[in-house]
Amino acid sequence: xxxxxxxxKPAMQGVIPSDVVTCARDGTPNTTxxxxxxxxxxxxxxxxxxxxxxTVRNVRENPRAAVWLIxxxxxxxxxxxxxxxxxxxxxxxxxxxxxxxxxIASMVGMKGIFxxxxxxxxxxxxxTKNVDERIPLGEIAGGR
Amino acid sequence: MGAEGxxxxxxxxxxxxxxxxxDRLNRELAKKSDEVRxxxxxSSAITSTLDLDHVLEIVLGAMDRVLGFQHxxxxxxxxxxERLRLFASRGYDAPGLGAEVGFGEGVIGVVAERKRMMRVxxxxxxxxxxxxxxxxxxxxxxxxxxxxxxxxxxxxxQSQLALPLLVKDRLVGVLVVExxxxxxxxxxxELLLGIVGNQAATAIDNxxxxxxxxxxxxxxxxxxxxxxxxxxxxxxxxxxxxHRREVTVVFLDLRGFTAFAETxxxxxxxxxxxxxxxxxxxxxxxxxxTLERFTGDGMMIFFNDPxxxxxxxxxxxxxxxxxxxxxxxxLGKWRKRGYDLALGVGIAEGYATIGAIGTVxxxxxxxxxxxxxxxxxxxxxxxxxxxxxxETEEVGPLALKGLTKPILAFDILRLKSRV
Numbered sequence: 001x002x003x004x005x006x007x008x009k010p011a012m013q014g015v016i017p018s019d020v021v022t023c024a025r026d027g028t029p030n031t032t033x034x035x036x037x038x039x040x041x042x043x044x045x046x047x048x049x050x051x052x053x054x055t056v057r058n059v060r061e062n063p064r065a066a067v068w069l070i071x072x073x074x075x076x077x078x079x080x081x082x083x084x085x086x087x088x089x090x091x092x093x094x095x096x097x098x099x100x101x102x103x104i105a106s107m108v109g110m111k112g113i114f115x116x117x118x119x120x121x122x123x124x125x126x127x128t129k130n131v132d133e134r135i136p137l138g139e140i141a142g143g144r
Numbered sequence: 145m146g147a148e149g150x151x152x153x154x155x156x157x158x159x160x161x162x163x164x165x166x167d168r169l170n171r172e173l174a175k176k177s178d179e180v181r182x183x184x185x186x187s188s189a190i191t192s193t194l195d196l197d198h199v200l201e202i203v204l205g206a207m208d209r210v211l212g213f214q215h216x217x218x219x220x221x222x223x224x225x226e227r228l229r230l231f232a233s234r235g236y237d238a239p240g241l242g243a244e245v246g247f248g249e250g251v252i253g254v255v256a257e258r259k260r261m262m263r264v265x266x267x268x269x270x271x272x273x274x275x276x277x278x279x280x281x282x283x284x285x286x287x288x289x290x291x292x293x294x295x296x297x298x299x300x301x302q303s304q305l306a307l308p309l310l311v312k313d314r315l316v317g318v319l320v321v322e323x324x325x326x327x328x329x330x331x332x333x334e335l336l337l338g339i340v341g342n343q344a345a346t347a348i349d350n351x352x353x354x355x356x357x358x359x360x361x362x363x364x365x366x367x368x369x370x371x372x373x374x375x376x377x378x379x380x381x382x383x384x385x386x387h388r389r390e391v392t393v394v395f396l397d398l399r400g401f402t403a404f405a406e407t408x409x410x411x412x413x414x415x416x417x418x419x420x421x422x423x424x425x426x427x428x429x430x431x432x433x434t435l436e437r438f439t440g441d442g443m444m445i446f447f448n449d450p451x452x453x454x455x456x457x458x459x460x461x462x463x464x465x466x467x468x469x470x471x472x473x474x475l476g477k478w479r480k481r482g483y484d485l486a487l488g489v490g491i492a493e494g495y496a497t498i499g500a501i502g503t504v505x506x507x508x509x510x511x512x513x514x515x516x517x518x519x520x521x522x523x524x525x526x527x528x529x530x531x532x533x534x535e536t537e538e539v540g541p542l543a544l545k546g547l548t549k550p551i552l553a554f555d556i557l558r559l560k561s562r563v
Contacts, residue, residue: 005161005162005165006165006168006169007161007165009330009331010265010327010330013265013266013326013327014265014266014269014270015265015266015269015326015327017269035266035269035270035273036266036270072326072327073327095258095260096260096262099254099255099258099260099262100262100264100270102248102254103250103251103253103254103255103262103264104264104267104270104271104274105274106248106249106250106253106254107249107250107267107271107274107295108271108274108275108278109278110274110277110278111248111249113281114274114277114278128154129154129157129161131157
């Protein structure tokens with residue numbers, strides 16, 4: 001269906017943390033800030049599963065979740081409705097995320113301690129750009 | 145449905161936005177395809193030189209001038225270890241050449257380890273996040289304080305794009321571009337870097353091989369071109385390992401050959417040599433030795449280098465004994481024709497290292513020089529290795545040229561009969 005537009009990609013580089021909202025089986029909501037939502041393809045995103053936290057537990061009971069993303073280039077923001085689909089422990093998506101975690105962990109002396117357990121893959125159900133809520137700061141990361 | 149002015153789903157906005165994205169991508173693609181053309185020109189420049197420094201300079205220059213990557217580095221793999229070393233950099237206050245990165249350390253080290261490209265745009269964020277996790281774990285005693293690796297590059301890098309330089313599947317090095325700004329690189333940059341990187345990997349690999357050949361060219365003063373070549377190509381990954389191998393060296397020559405050659409017709413000399421070479425050659429091959437050099441009647445044969453074999457000393461001694469027997473048969477023929485020739489052999493064993501290549505070959509050559517016709521003189525070390533195999537007789541001590549102390553040698557009398 002190609003729901004995710006090209007311009008959303010900068011929001012999935014982990015520069016500005018994203019909010020993820022999930023619900024437990026009984027409907028109790030939980031919101032958490034997550035360092036990076038990974039772009040998988042135009043209809044899927046991935047969240048890293050490093051610790052067994054409430055988000056991880058909730059989506060296994062109740063797969064629906066909401067994600068709020070902000071672009072560090074334009075400060076546009078988007079609301080995503082997503083559904084937990086599967087958990088991967090190998091393959092290109094896992095590998096990409098795992099490399100990143102290993103690289104950064106080794107930089108702060110946590111190699112082998114802080115590692116990726118799995119890449120949780122979510123299917124995107126809807127994407128809404130919050131045009132009116134745009135913070136008019138313009139580009140902050142133009143050059144290199 | 146579809147009434148003007150309502151558009152509850154934001155469809156028109158979505159279509160307009162899609163169009164804007166397409167326009168932007170087309171603009172970028174046009175720009176990037178120009179870049180691809182320039183890159184192709186760079187590629188031919190890279191591949192037209194065998195000078196490593198020049199190749200690295202062209203690649204990093206292109207990163208800056210064509211692609212606009214102001215901070216770039218090339219690290220090459222240490223031939224003997226899972227480690228990279230910084231060979232060239234551009235856009236830094238201090239070039240930092242020689243800095244080392246272990247496999248698995250930081251973005252560069254992980255890219256080397258996994259042989260896979262990595263693009264990170266949030267290094268600062270991730271690092272501070274992990275530092276806080278670490279501080280919490282340290283505070284609760286879940287882990288002790290650990291030293292972080294010190295890595296080359298910008299201390300405040302936010303974005304890094306690192307590409308493994310591969311020739312087939314072999315890692316040559318890592319090409320890195322980085323920036324103090326977050327999210328500085330995108331998928332198109334990955335694509336462009338990939339194109340340059342492929343060409344660069346091959347050019348760097350060629351230049352490095354060439355450099356290695358140059359460096360080892362002095363080996364050719366000691367070795368045949370074939371063996372020097374085998375050392376260089378076979379040892380491209382780990383030359384020291386190849387050259388530190390323990391080797392058994394056999395020297396042999398024909399006593400009386402010089403006098404024979406001086407007083408005989410060339411056809412006679414050639415006839416004797418052809419028979420001798422043919423017989424010795426088949427024995428060398430059947431014992432899996434390598435004929436390293438021969439000069440008329442003299443031969444130098446290696447065991448365990450360049451081809452590894454088990455029991456090199458035993459093979460060398462068995463071969464020498466077989467040669468002595470074969471030559472004895474030939475001698476019968478030669479004597480009938482009035483030629484007085486006899487075989488002398490010297491055998492020694494040791495580590496043939498690049499720097500100390502002379503020691504073991506020198507000893508074998510000197511033992512050969514000491515041997516009387518029909519004698520096989522071996523070093524004490526070789527004798528010890530084959531003591532179950534042969535009967536020997538102590539000779540010496542011998543004062544040999546090039547050796548500081550007189551040494552004991554052993555004459556191989558015969559193979560022990562099998563039990």
